[in-house]
Amino acid sequence: MCVKTKFVLIVVLMVAAILPVVRGQTQDFTVSCPPLVAIVPNQNYVFKPTIILYQNFVEQGAELFIGGTGFSINSTVSVYVKQQWDISAIVVAFETERNGTFLQSIHVGDNMHVGAIYDVWGIDKATGTQARVVSVQVIAPRTTSSSLSGSRVMWIYHYLEWYAQNKQQVDSLIQFADATYDQYARDFGFSLNPLTVQVTNEGDNMSRLYVGWASGTTIGFSANLISNDYLARSFISHEMANVFQGNITGGWPWADAKGIWNQISQKAQKDNYPSPFPYAASARVLQELGYGNYSQVKLDKVTGDCGVSLLWAIYEKFGWSPYTTLFNYLRQQHVNLSNYDDETATAIIMVFMSAGTGYDYISLFNEVFNMRGVNIQQSKISEVYNMFTGLPSISNLQPTEIQVTNTSIPIPEYSDYLLPLLVLLVVPVLLKGKHYRFQA
Numbered sequence: 001m002c003v004k005t006k007f008v009l010i011v012v013l014m015v016a017a018i019l020p021v022v023r024g025q026t027q028d029f030t031v032s033c034p035p036l037v038a039i040v041p042n043q044n045y046v047f048k049p050t051i052i053l054y055q056n057f058v059e060q061g062a063e064l065f066i067g068g069t070g071f072s073i074n075s076t077v078s079v080y081v082k083q084q085w086d087i088s089a090i091v092v093a094f095e096t097e098r099n100g101t102f103l104q105s106i107h108v109g110d111n112m113h114v115g116a117i118y119d120v121w122g123i124d125k126a127t128g129t130q131a132r133v134v135s136v137q138v139i140a141p142r143t144t145s146s147s148l149s150g151s152r153v154m155w156i157y158h159y160l161e162w163y164a165q166n167k168q169q170v171d172s173l174i175q176f177a178d179a180t181y182d183q184y185a186r187d188f189g190f191s192l193n194p195l196t197v198q199v200t201n202e203g204d205n206m207s208r209l210y211v212g213w214a215s216g217t218t219i220g221f222s223a224n225l226i227s228n229d230y231l232a233r234s235f236i237s238h239e240m241a242n243v244f245q246g247n248i249t250g251g252w253p254w255a256d257a258k259g260i261w262n263q264i265s266q267k268a269q270k271d272n273y274p275s276p277f278p279y280a281a282s283a284r285v286l287q288e289l290g291y292g293n294y295s296q297v298k299l300d301k302v303t304g305d306c307g308v309s310l311l312w313a314i315y316e317k318f319g320w321s322p323y324t325t326l327f328n329y330l331r332q333q334h335v336n337l338s339n340y341d342d343e344t345a346t347a348i349i350m351v352f353m354s355a356g357t358g359y360d361y362i363s364l365f366n367e368v369f370n371m372r373g374v375n376i377q378q379s380k381i382s383e384v385y386n387m388f389t390g391l392p393s394i395s396n397l398q399p400t401e402i403q404v405t406n407t408s409i410p411i412p413e414y415s416d417y418l419l420p421l422l423v424l425l426v427v428p429v430l431l432k433g434k435h436y437r438f439q440a
Contacts, residue, residue, distance in 0.1 A: 033306035033371035055204035072126035152181035157199035214242035241281035251338030259342035264306040276307030325356035360397035
């Protein structure tokens with residue numbers, strides 16, 4: 001046997017040896033849904049009620065963000081906002097989280113006067129302890145605005161100096177927002193009217209807090225996001241997912257984590273991630289646009305989140321097809337999920353995805369739900385199926401072959417596992433050029 005033939009045979013044998021491993025990694029799609037465990041208070045927790053303001057100034061008509069730390073766990077804090085030298089105060093009650101913190105906002109209306117300084121403090125309901133007073137000044141809003149137009153998305157801002165100081169990064173994000181729009185249009189299967197990014201909090205020196213939101217075809221983007229490239233692109237892709245799905249229907253249970261989705265999106269010992277679908281869609285689009293490192297950062301942050309893990313495993317095995325099928329059925333059937341409770345809305349999602357694709361997403365979703373002690377009964381599935389006409393049968397669905405485990409494992413980007421195979425094929429070719437001379 002000649003040297004050339006031996007070399008080819010060795011390569012074939014090496015590929016044959018590693019292919020089953022690679023195939024197993026790329027096809028073993030798994031949803032990680034570890035059980036919730038009793039919350040252990042943070043060992044560093046100290047009862048020391050403290051009010052946090054994230055803005056030095058706040059424009060009239062904007063939101064004043066108020067945070068708190070060191071309050072009683074799972075309790076209530078009465079927050080007072082009072083103009084200095086005045087006797088009346090605005091009083092609001094906020095619930096603390098399981099680590100004694102809270103974050104809320106109040107709208108700065110006409111009753112809060114431009115130029116006035118307002119004191120803010122909080123009283124812990126469980127103990128009566130008062131947090132130290134902090135202050136913020138109300139300033140006049142900028143009434144003039146400027147715009148920057150991309151091919152798909154228009155950006156509106158009010159402070160010329162903000163754009164001048166951040167021109168290079170803003171221009172890059174304008175291109176990114178346009179590319180994100182085009183990618184979602186391909187993935188969702190439809191286009192929207194041009195979108196708007198409304199830049200907020202330009203003049204209040206906000207720090208330690210980043211704000212994003214979506215409403216209609218507008219995305220809110222706090223000005224300080226410009227300082228963190230990962231967060232800026234993550235926020236844009238996340239909120240644009242909300243815009244696209246919101247233009248199909250409102251009331252998505254997996255967007256604001258109502259009921260079942262809230263329960264399965266709780267991470268053991270960690271905070272909640274209340275928007276499983278926009279979160280997973282954002283990670284997917286970042287990957288599709290070449291920001292695989294940012295995508296993996298997002299996925300690493302939600303290890304143990306059953307909702308994101310479920311939706312991501314579906315993406316990785318089947319792509320966008322199950323989701324676009326769902327979107328098409330919702331439109332064809334003129335469904336508004338806002339008209340249903342979260343269980344019924346979730347059952348509609350399960351039925352439409354299953355009927356439209358022929359795969360058993362009903363069993364897959366319920367297997368994940370069961371991990372957190374919830375279940376959508378067959379009677380509810382039958383009830384939902386019979387609500388609509390013209391649906392394909394859901395009697396003989398194919399299994400998705402997506403596994404569900406109660407072990408906490410990282411959410412992988414399965415496509416990365418092909419790299420060893422590519423290296424295996426490329427290296428011998430390189431070796432051929434450097435170390436071998438084949439004779440005819």
